[in-house]
Amino acid sequence: MIQKTEKQALLDWEEFLEGIRNSTPVDINETEEEKAKRIAFLEKEGNEEEWFKYYFPKYSFAKPAKFHVESAKRFIYTKRIAQSRKWARGLSKSTRRMFEVFYLTFAKKFKTNMLLISKSEDNAVRLLSPYKGNLEANQRLINDYGVQEKPGSWSEYEFVTRGKCAFRAVGADQNPRGSRLDELRVTIIVFDDVDDDEVCRNPERVDQRFTWIQKAVLPTVDISGDYRIAFDNNVIAENCCTLRFAQYANDDETVNIRDEYGKSVWREKNSEADIDDMLRLLSYEAAQGEYFNNPISKGKVFTEMTYGKCPPMEDLPFVIIYADPSPSNKDKPSLKSKAKNSCKAVSIIGPLNLKYYLYKCFVDVTTNYTFIEWLYAARDYVVQQSKGKVQVYVYIENNTLQDPFYQQVLLPLIFEIGKERRDVLGVTPDDRDKPDKYFRIEGTLEPLNRLGQFIMNIEEKDDPHMKRMETQFLSVSPQSKTMDGPDSVEGGVHIAKNKVFITDEPGNGIMMVKRKTSSKRY
Template sequence: MDKKWERLIKQYEEHCRRIRKATTVNINEKPSEKTKRIEELAKNYIKWFEFYFPNYAKSPCSWYQKEMARLLIKFKIISLLAEIFRSGAKSVHLGMGIPLFLYFTKDLFYMLLIGQTDPKAKKLISKLQSQLQHNQRLINDYGKRYNYGDWTGGDFTTIDGVKFKALSIEQSARGESEEENRPDYILIDDVDTKKRCKNDKLSREACDTIWEDIRGTFDEGGERQRFVVANNNFHPNTVINQLKKQFKLINEKAKAAGRKSRHFIVTAKAVKDLSTFEPNWPEKTNAEYWRVKYDETPYRSFMREYQHTHVQDGVIFKPEQIQWRQRLRFDQYDGLCFYGDLSYKDAGDYKAMILVGKIGREFHVLAAYVRQTSRTNVAKWLYDYVFDNKLLNYNVKYKIEGLFAQDEFVNDFDTEGDDRGWYIPVTSDKKSKEGKYDRIEGMSGFFERGNVWFNEKYKGSTDFQNLEDQLLAFEKGSGANDDAPDALQSAIKEVNEISFINKFDTRTSSRREILDKKKNRY
């Protein structure tokens, strides 16, 4: 036997053992009490799930799990996109809890489950079979329902003729049926791969397969057509992202035609924002858990896997363009500028303060402070850096982006100066700075020509890592943070202007000198 399958079977057997152990029954329950309890549980999916699956229901259900269940139970004909963060228990409910609830309430007769690969699809459907065969509470209340077939073969059937089948997205679902019956509940679960997402053609073909081959297996005009796609939205080419765009267009058409929508999108990020870190499943985790998770996970990975943000590496700025070298003496640079991009929110967005030095054609990123913090902490860091490096002895420009509230921001630096008894001449940049994306992309030429260097002393530090992450993630419409690239672009622009003035000093001549140099006009 293949080692992969041997491992899966061992995992399955252990899973079945845990189910049997967890689903104890009350042998002293009276028949009338039992009947009443079953009827009451069948009225509420959440209570039903928590009773029959105690080993999964260790935390109360979230709002989005309740909403997915409500929609799928209420509507017999429905298309649902479950855009749920990693570890959000989407498969447990959409691939096990809800289908079994519909089955036992006689509202599901043929389930087709599509997985990323054949083993993964079969592993998903094994959860259903294991519950039917080994869940003592289900057996006690509904009787033994499993009949024949096995998840290792990709399908099984119950004693009342309901079929559960698994296929990979690479396998053809065309003509999928059991005698006169066709699927009435289709789940496409986590089918995307990073490799396929990087190929536009293959990604479009996967989406076409879902619309045509898989969705086409429904019985046209059938009473039940529940179509579900579940995944986290980590790339523009994911199936769920492509379908999300198409669902929105379909809903617009339905609205224009006066029809009720049958296409629904349920979206849940791990946290509502990166300021409070308030979780979307607070019954399971708290804000501190996600704050630590965020700190211990690379920024790009966290945003892709937990926040549905399409952070692609190196679309504009490439990893190989991030170069490191030791900084020169400050007096060797033609121009030096500290530039800050400070968000209006006190601690919600990133604050970025970057020091750039220019020598010849090169721009050296000498220091950076890139964090989600308060403006007060930015001011403290700047004063510490200036003091430690004696920067007041050099000609350094200190600027922050000049929005309507930036005079207040300047005061934050002056307040820090009041406490220390000396001041850094921070001024507000009042120039118009429209077209952020174009401005930042405009400095990519400096990176392409190898003109930008980063201070080797800070390689791997929190601030330079955040700066690097934001540069590599930068792309129009990505939703990724871009405060650091914005500050870097502005600093480069400033030192360019400084060095131009320094290189080409203004020269004046008297009127007599000008006339003496001219040829005789007579």
């Protein structure tokens, strides 16, 4: 059985090599003069993408995006770079890196002594195999730069070319020492798929792995030489080596599957339909981690949410529509980012008999225009459900640092959409000086949820927005970066509590008393 497996592996490898050979034909009638002229053109600075496309047509089936081109130039032309690419799945992290390493090796005559580091040795070997395969079988590389395979120094774990360029696969926590090639120390380190789900669940193991990276791997380069260090991994956990390395990188970039305008960042390869089809197969948590560099882990504050039937809206004393434009607290919006996307939330909250009902919500990464459309949709929903028989209050979070954004971006959109509808929405800015988001949500909403006094509309349970709201509640923690939905609920509940005090008094029904502001309360 083992022999059969080894035989099959050899057959698969030969098939892989044959695919490379077939995809890289050369012009046998090309003269030496024409060949030299072509190579000179391809190697000319500014023609890097032409070089990639010519030598790797098998991989270059889609035109590169702008972020691909700019990142490649920085990696190639920065003599000492520590580059962090937090690119989403499907954005060609590993393939692009191979292009760049080979460009340095052949076009720039860089003395390559490379370590490819991954979460395991097997994974490192797998990721290094395209390098080995192209050095063996890429007819265009061989035709222009000579035969690369060197007998006696050629294994799947480590290989040295005839031009004395070395490539070695190293699994996490293995010993990378002794990677010197004659007098040449390591000149390129590529970390690819180093973070592991199991390891990231244990903070001590993450500490150990990153300590290994800093103490055992990084010092393999020559401190006074030219070197390239790359860390290619989407962010899979709130505590991971990827985020830690980014703190030390002198070139740190985060690219999600969709840009700040909600469009595919690589439209030439990933269409909107392609992205939608994939996201439809994934939970909100999985999609955020794999495609938006926003890992969501289960918190301990809210372990489960309560769903139930909401009372008729006309029975409520009033309804609060609360909108969180995000960012908030430490992540303040700037006027420069007014057109960009962020996770935003609108919640429709109704209080009755000491309970707070979340009738409907809108929670998603979206534009400011859509966010304001949500506000109008929320008001329409209340009017329809209550037949116009309940008072509606609409609030938008607007602390001191957000005020220019509210005045210069959101208000004009409110009037623009209102003018189109011939019905301008009345909105009150919530200028409360809020304490930390996590502590607000925990202090205000956790007791209500635990006592069954915060109820989410059972009729909306399968709505994507309500699902995202529940996911964000269940992931609430001091480290969580995605709490915009719960934050909007907290804002609405806080206003409701201060607007009316509800008591059950026989014969008197419901009494509404305006609460006096206390200087000792937030």
